[in-house]
Amino acid sequence: MGTVRVYLKASGAVAAGVLVVVLAGTTLARAGTTPGLLNATVKGTAQTPVGVLPHAFLELATYPDSLAGEHGPDGGSKPDWVSYGPTTNLSAPAHSLVTITIKQYDSGGTITNPYFASVHGTVDGTMTINGQTATASKVDAIGHTFTIHAMPTNQDPLFVSVPLRALPDNAKPAPGSSYPVPNVVTFSFVTGGPGEYVWNCEYPCGDGTYANFGGPMSARGYMSGTFTVA
Amino acid sequence: MTQTEPVTAQIRMWWQRVEIKRIVWIWLGITVVLAIFALIVPARVMGSPASPTMRAVESTMTIFSVAAAPVMALVLSVAVYSLTGWRSRGSEPPIGDGPPIRGSGRVTATWMVVSSVLTMFVLIWGLGEMQSLSAEASAPNAMVVNVTGQQWVWTFSYPQNGNVESDQLYLPVNRPVVFHVTSKDVIHSFWVVEMGIKVDANPGEVTKTGVVPDTLGTFVVRCAELCGLLHAHMETQAHVVSSTDFAAWITAQESRAS
C-alpha cells in the first residue's frame, strides 16, 4: 500500500475519533437546558452613595415547588423541588443601581448560619419586607436567601445577601392562586464593572438530603443561578 | 601471568573511562540548567509571599528543587548517553549481547547510602520547618478568628472583637492570628493562598491553623476541597491592614450590626 494511502487511512481514523469526541461534547453542552435569561429593565436613574446611576429592576419569586417558573407548568423532572422563578439566569447592567423584588411563597424554618439572616451588601444595609424597612429577619422564620457572590479576582467584588422571610406552615392559598399571599422583599445594590457572578440560596431547603443542601440547593435552575453584570 | 599484566589490565580506573567522563559532563550540564531553573522559577510562579509561613514554603520549594537537580540530572545523563554511546544503530536487531553485568555491590551500596542521606536531609528539613511554623500558630497573644465554611460561601467572625461577622477577612498586620475553622455542611478547605496556610473545614469539628500576616495588601482565600456545585466560586478576599485601620473596620462593623 502506498505511503500516502497509509497516512490517509490513519488520519481518517484519527479524524473520526476527534469527531466522536466533538459530538459527545456538543451533545453534552446542549443537553443541559439553559434557562432563559432575564435582563433587568432599566427605568430612569437614581441617586446612590456613589452618584447618579441608571436604575434597573428585577422581579423574582421563590416557590415551594417547580410548577411556576422555568420548568413549565408540570414542573419538569422534579416538580416538588423548591425553585426560584421566572428563571435563574439573571443579568443587570454595570455601574447601576439594581433593585430586586422577590415574592416569597414558601414556608421555612431556622437557618443554620445566622450570618445569612441579616442583610449584607445592599445600598444602606437594609431591605424592605412587606413595606417595612429591616436589616435582618428572625432566624427561626427564614424561607430562603438570595446571596450573590463570585471569585473576586476576576471582576469587581460583589457580595449581596438578603434573607427572605418564611410564610407560616399553615398559610392558606390566596383566592385565585395555588400559593398563599407572599412576603414581598425588596432591596437595592450597586453593581461595579462587568463580570460573571453566581447566586444561590443559603438557607438549607433541600429537604431530605444531607445538611439539606442537596437536591434543589445543588442544582442550577432551582436554588442556584447566574448573575451577569454586562 | 607476568608481573606487568595485572597493571595493564587495570590501567583504566573506572573514573578514567571515556563513557564515565562524558556522562559526568552531561550530568554537570543538566544539573546547572536544572539548578538555575529551580532557583528562579518555582518561587516566582508561587508569587509574592504574604507571611513568614509562605516564605518558608517558597524557600523549601527552592531548596528541594535544587537538591533534586543532581538526582534528576543523573537519571537523564545516563539515559541520554545511552542513546548515543550504547545504541545499536538502525532498526535491525542487534548482532550481539551486552556485557553480562548482573549487578555491582559497590554501586548498589553507594546508591542506597546517597538516597538515604538525601531522604534524611529532606526529612530533617521538613521536621524543622514544622516545628518553627507550629510555634507561630500557637503564639499566646494570637487573635482568634472563627471561619465558617458553608456551601458555597466563607464567613468569618471575630469573637475577641465584639463578635463582628463578615464575608471578607480583615487582619491586622504583624499580629499572630489563629483560625478556628468549621463547616456547616460538607468538608471544605480554608486556604489563604499567598499566606501558605490551609486546613480543612469539617462539620462537627473545629480545626485550627495560624499565621502571622506580615505584608499589607489584599489576598485571596479559596476553598481547596470539592464541596459541590459552586466550589470554584467559594472564594473571598483577605485584607491585611494596619492595626488602626483594623480597629476602625471593627468599629464600623459593630455599628452596622447594632
Next chain:
Amino acid sequence: MRRLNVVTAVAGGLGLALPGWAIARHFLEENDFGPDQVTVITMVCWAIGFMTGIGAFNGPIGWLRGHDLTPEDELFLAGKDQGIRRYFRFTTDHKVVGIQYLALTMVLFGVGGTMAMLIRTNLISPNSNFLSPQEYNAIVGLHGLIMIIATIIMVTGPFGNFIMPMMIGARDMAFPRLNALSLWLIVAAVPVLLSATFLGGIPTGWVGYAPLADQAPPGMDAYMMTIIIFAISSAVAGANITTTVLTMRARGMTWNRTPIFVYGVVASVGLAIPAFPMFMASQVMLGLDRTMGGRFYVASGGGSPWLYANLFWLMGHPEVYVILIPAMAALMELTAVFSRKPLFSFNTAVLGIVGISVLSVMVWAHHMYASGWAPNLNGAFMLTTEMISIPTGMLFLVILGTIWRGRIWTRLPMMATYAMLWNFIIGGITGLYLSDVPLDYALHGSMFVTAHFHYTLMGAGLTGAIGALAFWFPKMTGRMLNERFGFISFWLVQIGFNVTFIGMFAVGLAGQPRRVFTYNNLLATGNFVSTIGAYAIGIGMLFLMYAVISSWRHGSLAPSNPWGSKTLEWTVPNPIPLENFTVLPVVTSDAYGYGEEPFEPIEGPTRRDELEPAHVGSAADEQSTEGARP
C-alpha cells in the same frame, strides 16, 4: 450453557433490572430514601442478571446439584474450536481473558479520555460556559474513576492474564473460571458507572468524599455499586494470580529464576487484596447512610467524615502502587531484552518492589495532612512517605544499571522506558514536595497535586502499559505492531503530556484549586497551554488506537520470538496452542542470561512499518494468528 454470551448477559441484566426497578418503585418510592433504595436495588438486579446471563453461576450451581462440568464442558468453556465467538463468552482460557481485558481497557481509556478532552475544553478559558458546573463536576469524577479502574487493570489484566501463565511455564491459571468472573464483573460494572450520567452525576470527584456523598443525587449510588462490584472482581483476580504464581511455576523455577514481571504482578494484587475491601467497606457504609438513614459519616448523627477519608486513603495509597508496580515491572522486563543485558541486580529489583509494597500501607494519611484529623501524626506520615523514595529509587537503579553499557535497540517498547525515566523522575520529585507537610499545606487541593499524580500514574504507569503492549503485541496477536504510527503516537502523547501537566504544575503553584470549572483570569495562559497539550495527547492516543487495530487486522505476521527475549512465553509458537505447552518446560536458569549464554540471532522484524504482509491474499494471510488450536 453453550448459547450464553454477552447478548444473553445484557438480556439477563435488563430482564432482572427492569422488573426489579418497577417493583422497587412501587413499594419504596414514597419513603425518604426512596430514589436511592430503588436505584441500588435496580443495579443489584442488573449485576446478578448480567452474571447469570453470561453463565458465571453455571459452574457452582452445577456443582451444588451434583453435576460438575464434564471435560467436554471445560474444553468448550476454554473456547476450543469457537473462533471469534469465544471472545464474547464466559471463556476461561487465560489468553482469551487477556485479550478481553485488553479490549475492555481500550474502551475504558476511550471513554475516560473523551471525558478528559471535555474537561480540558471547559478549562480552555475562564468562564467558557461549555459545561454547567454540575456536568463538569460529574465528568471530573467519572473521568477519575474510569481512569483509575482502567489503570488498575491495564497491565495486570491483559498481560498478567495472557502472558504471565506462559512466563511461568503453566498451562492456564489456577482458577480459570474465577479469571473469567473477574473480567465479566467489570464488564457488568461499566454500564452501572456510566448510568450516573443519567442519574444526576456525582458531585464529589473520584474520591467520593462523604459527607458530600451523602448529599449527592442518585448518581452517587451508581458510583457506590461500581466500587462494590469492582472490589469483588479485584479480590477474585488477586486470589487467582497469587495462587497461580505460588503453586504453578514450572519445575526448576525457583524464586530466583522467576522473571521480575511476575513479582510485579503478584505485588500489585498482593496490595490490592487488603486495600480494595477497605474501599468496599467505605461504600457499603455510604450505602447504609444513603438508603437507610445510617449516620456513619454524619457528625450530627454521631459519625465522622474522617472515617470515610481514612478508609478511602487506606485503599487509595496502596492503590496507586497497584497501578504503578506492574507497569514498572513490565518495563524492567523489556529493558533487559532491549539492552541485551541481564537485569541489573535482580535482588535490588525485588527488594524495591517489596519495599514499596510494604511501605505503601503505612503512608495513607499524607493525603490528610490538612484535614485536621491527626495533626500530631503528620510528622510520622511524612517520615514513612519520604522513606518510600528509597525503594522507588532502587527501581531507577535497576533500570539505569540494565541500560548501562548495553546494546540499546530503540524500538517502541524501549522508548517507553526512556519516556518513563523522564516522566517518573518528575513525578517522584514532585511527590517529594507534597510529602513535606508545610509544602503540602500550600499545595494540597491544588492543580499541583493533579499534575503530580498524572506524571506518576500516566507518565510512568500508562507509558509502561503502552511499552508492555508494544512488547507483547506480537505474542498476543501474532502480528507486529506498526511502529510508524506507534512512534507518531508516542511523540504526540509524550510531548503533549509534558506540555499539559507542566502547565498544570504552574497553575497549581500559582493557586488554582483542583476540580474547579472556572478559575482566575491570571491563570488563563497556563490553562490554555494545558488544554492544547491535552488535545495533542488525544490525537496521539487515537493514532495508537489506529495502530493497534490496523496491525491486529493486517499487520505483518510476527515470528515466534521477534525481540530475542529469553522468557518462557516466547518459546510457544504462534498460533498458541490451547494449553500453551505440549510438554511443560523445566527451568534451569533465570531468563536474563544475555552475554552469558551463546548469542542466538534475533529473528526480529527489520522494517518498522509493515502494515500488510508482502503478498496480500497469500496462505500466510489466511492463517489465524493466535488462540485455541487442538
